[in-house]
Amino acid sequence: MALIVQKYGGTSVGSIERIKNVAQRVARFKAQGHQVVVVVSAMTGETNRLIALANEIQSHPDPREMDVLVATGEQVTIALLSMALMEMGLKAKSYTGAQVRILTDTAHTKARILSIDEENLRRDLNAGHVVVVAGFQGVDEKGNITTLGRGGSDTTGVALAAALKADECQIYTDVDGVYTTDPRIVPEARKLKTITFEEMLEMASLGSKVLQIRSVEFAGKYKVKLRVLSSFEEEGEGTLITFEEDAMEQPIISGIAFNRDEAKITVLGVPDRPGIAYAILGPVADANIDVDMIIQNVGADGTTTDFTFTVHRNDFTRAMGILKIVQGTIGAREIKGDDKATKVSLVGVGMRSHSGIASNMFKTLAAEGINIQMISTSEIKISVVIDEKYLELAVRVLHKAFNLDQAA
Amino acid sequence: MALIVQKYGGTSVGSIERIKNVAQRVARFKAQGHQVVVVVSAMTGETNRLIALANEIQSHPDPREMDVLVATGEQVTIALLSMALMEMGLKAKSYTGAQVRILTDTAHTKARILSIDEENLRRDLNAGHVVVVAGFQGVDEKGNITTLGRGGSDTTGVALAAALKADECQIYTDVDGVYTTDPRIVPEARKLKTITFEEMLEMASLGSKVLQIRSVEFAGKYKVKLRVLSSFEEEGEGTLITFEEDAMEQPIISGIAFNRDEAKITVLGVPDRPGIAYAILGPVADANIDVDMIIQNVGADGTTTDFTFTVHRNDFTRAMGILKIVQGTIGAREIKGDDKATKVSLVGVGMRSHSGIASNMFKTLAAEGINIQMISTSEIKISVVIDEKYLELAVRVLHKAFNLDQAA
Numbered sequence: 001m002a003l004i005v006q007k008y009g010g011t012s013v014g015s016i017e018r019i020k021n022v023a024q025r026v027a028r029f030k031a032q033g034h035q036v037v038v039v040v041s042a043m044t045g046e047t048n049r050l051i052a053l054a055n056e057i058q059s060h061p062d063p064r065e066m067d068v069l070v071a072t073g074e075q076v077t078i079a080l081l082s083m084a085l086m087e088m089g090l091k092a093k094s095y096t097g098a099q100v101r102i103l104t105d106t107a108h109t110k111a112r113i114l115s116i117d118e119e120n121l122r123r124d125l126n127a128g129h130v131v132v133v134a135g136f137q138g139v140d141e142k143g144n145i146t147t148l149g150r151g152g153s154d155t156t157g158v159a160l161a162a163a164l165k166a167d168e169c170q171i172y173t174d175v176d177g178v179y180t181t182d183p184r185i186v187p188e189a190r191k192l193k194t195i196t197f198e199e200m201l202e203m204a205s206l207g208s209k210v211l212q213i214r215s216v217e218f219a220g221k222y223k224v225k226l227r228v229l230s231s232f233e234e235e236g237e238g239t240l241i242t243f244e245e246d247a248m249e250q251p252i253i254s255g256i257a258f259n260r261d262e263a264k265i266t267v268l269g270v271p272d273r274p275g276i277a278y279a280i281l282g283p284v285a286d287a288n289i290d291v292d293m294i295i296q297n298v299g300a301d302g303t304t305t306d307f308t309f310t311v312h313r314n315d316f317t318r319a320m321g322i323l324k325i326v327q328g329t330i331g332a333r334e335i336k337g338d339d340k341a342t343k344v345s346l347v348g349v350g351m352r353s354h355s356g357i358a359s360n361m362f363k364t365l366a367a368e369g370i371n372i373q374m375i376s377t378s379e380i381k382i383s384v385v386i387d388e389k390y391l392e393l394a395v396r397v398l399h400k401a402f403n404l405d406q407a408a
Numbered sequence: 409m410a411l412i413v414q415k416y417g418g419t420s421v422g423s424i425e426r427i428k429n430v431a432q433r434v435a436r437f438k439a440q441g442h443q444v445v446v447v448v449s450a451m452t453g454e455t456n457r458l459i460a461l462a463n464e465i466q467s468h469p470d471p472r473e474m475d476v477l478v479a480t481g482e483q484v485t486i487a488l489l490s491m492a493l494m495e496m497g498l499k500a501k502s503y504t505g506a507q508v509r510i511l512t513d514t515a516h517t518k519a520r521i522l523s524i525d526e527e528n529l530r531r532d533l534n535a536g537h538v539v540v541v542a543g544f545q546g547v548d549e550k551g552n553i554t555t556l557g558r559g560g561s562d563t564t565g566v567a568l569a570a571a572l573k574a575d576e577c578q579i580y581t582d583v584d585g586v587y588t589t590d591p592r593i594v595p596e597a598r599k600l601k602t603i604t605f606e607e608m609l610e611m612a613s614l615g616s617k618v619l620q621i622r623s624v625e626f627a628g629k630y631k632v633k634l635r636v637l638s639s640f641e642e643e644g645e646g647t648l649i650t651f652e653e654d655a656m657e658q659p660i661i662s663g664i665a666f667n668r669d670e671a672k673i674t675v676l677g678v679p680d681r682p683g684i685a686y687a688i689l690g691p692v693a694d695a696n697i698d699v700d701m702i703i704q705n706v707g708a709d710g711t712t713t714d715f716t717f718t719v720h721r722n723d724f725t726r727a728m729g730i731l732k733i734v735q736g737t738i739g740a741r742e743i744k745g746d747d748k749a750t751k752v753s754l755v756g757v758g759m760r761s762h763s764g765i766a767s768n769m770f771k772t773l774a775a776e777g778i779n780i781q782m783i784s785t786s787e788i789k790i791s792v793v794i795d796e797k798y799l800e801l802a803v804r805v806l807h808k809a810f811n812l813d814q815a816a
Contacts (some may be wrong), residue, residue, distance in 0.1 A: 016461065016464045016465060019465070020465070050484065053424065053484070053488060054487070054488065054491060056424045057424060057427070057428070057488055057491045057492050057495055058491045058492075058494065058495050061491055062490065062491055062494050064501075064502075065487040065488075065490045065491050065494075065502055066487070068483060068486065068487040068490075068502050068504070069483075069484060069487035069488065071483070072480035072483045072484050075476060075477075075479070075480045075483075076458065076461070076477060076480050078476065079462070079473040079474070079476040079477035080461060080462065080465055080473075080477065082470065082473045082476075083462060083465045083466045083469055083470055083473050084465050084466075086466065086470050086473075087465055087466050093472075094472075094473055094476050096476070096553075098506070099551055099552075099553075143507055144507075145504075145507075
């Protein structure tokens with residue numbers, strides 16, 4: 001008998017029929033003798049419907065009231081799923097975030113979990129109940145309803161698994177696991193049986209949006225065994241996210257992530273002195289623009305330098321505008337922009353102990369005539385920025401070059 | 409400066425436009441220097457939409473989960489109205505029933521309020537906030553979400569007014585007050601400036617469904633000044649519901665109520681012995697059928713009696729079936745039923761100190777050839793059951809006979 005936390009996203013509970021399907025899956029686990037905690041999101045479209053109502057009233061809706069509003073989405077789902085479980089003859093009980101007492105800070109619309117009171121849940125589980133918890137929401141110390149931000153239901157699932165010391169946290173989505181790369185680009189892409197937390201973090205932040213990154217960090221921190229599965233398939237093991245030490249025979253490279261939405265901005269000929277990076281990126285950060293890659297080269301003349309960074313394409317025009325304004329202050333010779341950049345990344349913990357990965361990557365791209373515009377590396381990742389027209393080609397040739405189509 | 413509790417029903421907050429209208433009305437009261445607590449229902453149709461979802465899953469939805477589900481309806485409204493108030497430059501803060509801590513018993517879907525913690529509300533009011541509270545809902549001692557049943561938002565409003573010792577509780581509906589009778593039947597029907605609580609109770613229970621009866625009882629018990637107004641008119645004093653002692657010149661008759669949905673059942677020739685009323689009505693009550701009027705006549709022979717009662721027409725067939733079964737046990741000669749009965753009632757506290765009201769009523773009906781089938785009286789009410797075909801005629805001639813078309 002194990003204690004399992006299962007999280008179902010909005011599409012998995014997007015209709016009455018699908019809610020009944022979830023109930024059936026839960027019933028199968030109960031029948032195997034497991035204790036089950038289910039975390040659910042709002043039904044697909046519901047959160048957007050509520051946000052649209054708010055936007056009809058306020059162009060910038062009050063964050064506290066926004067949380068009161070959207071928290072109703074998951075509350076509807078927990079009630080309906082509990083009913084569906086009871087209709088199947090199971091004992092079930094729903095909990096809002098406040099009822100569990102998922103205590104968060106007061107950062108409305110993007111709150112962070114501080115603690116979870118698991119006592120009542122455990123009592124219900126021991127009494128044979130399926131416990132159904134509203135994802136995405138909590139309550140602050142003063143009793144205000146808070147939400148964790150988009151995708152926060154994953155975090156709720158992992159946090160509950162940590163608090164209850166669950167044997168496994170299963171995240172059900174509309175994909176059946178984590179792939180070596182996007183199968184729409186490389187038909188040979190292979191589903192990974194396991195992936196390490198660190199790789200998962202790199203994959204997620206690079207655009208393989210299977211799991212919310214915060215939930216992966218959380219799982220890593222509390223050593224929660226995390227598994228990604230499809231809610232639309234009866235069987236399947238999904239992908240287990242492991243700690244590195246568990247992985248005896250980790251392949252060198254686990255996957256290839258990419259991001260189409262990059263835009264590149266280069267500040268040419270700035271004085272090479274302390275504080276210049278802050279002088280450039282400070283105003284960008286103040287405008288709430290997220291910066292992804294940052295590279296600084298030594299300038300050719302030894303007194304000036306070139307500074308390049310990437311932002312989301314949606315922020316490109318705004319970021320260029322800001323830099324045009326500060327160009328005089330920082331004494332830059334020129335500002336150049338390119339909103340057709342894409343990023344391709346090799347990810348794998350194995351590359352730590354294997355040399356030659358980077359050179360193999362560069363050789364493979366060169367053989368296809370693909371020019372590399374930027375390079376950035378971490379312990380378990382090598383990212384390059386290339387022209388977007390080469391994206392699919394680059395992913396395909398790298399997938400083949402690193403034998404990702406062959407089972408590890 | 410007064411403290412006013414305003415309650416707006418589902419149609420009054422049935423769209424974003426109407427929610428903005430409510431915000432404007434609240435703003436006018438704030439501009440006059442008043443403190444305002446607003447109690448709101450779910451937007452029209454929302455509660456029914458949620459119930460329909462539940463019914464797709466369970467034919468008899470679990471009451472606890474039903475409350476979790478439908479309580480989201482008012483939660484949406486409080487958030488949206490608070491946003492609308494802020495958009496107008498006011499300070500506003502929403503409260504769910506649980507956040508106020510409207511403590512109820514655990515009778516899910518029909519809970520009763522036990523106590524209200526008004527401390528936080530008062531602090532917010534003193535800080536200049538408009539306080540927006542979800543009607544219809546509360547929380548039990550264990551933190552379970554409860555609801556007060558249909559129309560419970562009126563009760564929330566009155567209970568909050570009592571707890572806060574508000575100067576007035578204003579109930580905004582789609583009618584602009586309480587009338588002497590239904591204006592669709594008697595065009596000369598007049599809006600009453602005042603009506604006593606006792607009259608209102610008789611009017612409400614007799615089918616003039618302006619206010620939920622429990623809220624009127626509550627208001628009477630805690631001496632809350634209650635006013636019914638239209639949310640669709642800018643001006644208007646509505647109808648003030650007073651305590652009898654306030655009313656210096658109370659008219660004899662305040663109004664004529666009626667109920668089209670009565671069905672009459674007569675049990676003929678039952679032995680005239682103790683316990684016979686229970687023997688007849690016990691099985692009916694056990695079947696959850698509400699009984700309205702009950703009359704027992706002395707039988708002609710002195711040893712048997714006739715027993716007549718009325719039920720809602722929807723329950724007529726079921727009630728007849730039950731009596732057919734118990735007929736043998738109770739030794740009744742015959743069971744007769746009539747599902748075409750209607751009830752007409754004169755209501756007025758003034759009739760206590762005025763004789764001749766009943767005889768005037770009977771004379772008026774007799775002059776039109778309307779046969780009276782049953783008569784029942786209370787301190788401030790005389791009800792007669794007549795054939796439904798005479799209903800409109802009876803209401804019109806009584807309205808005229810008691811000069812209800814003339815201002816008091």
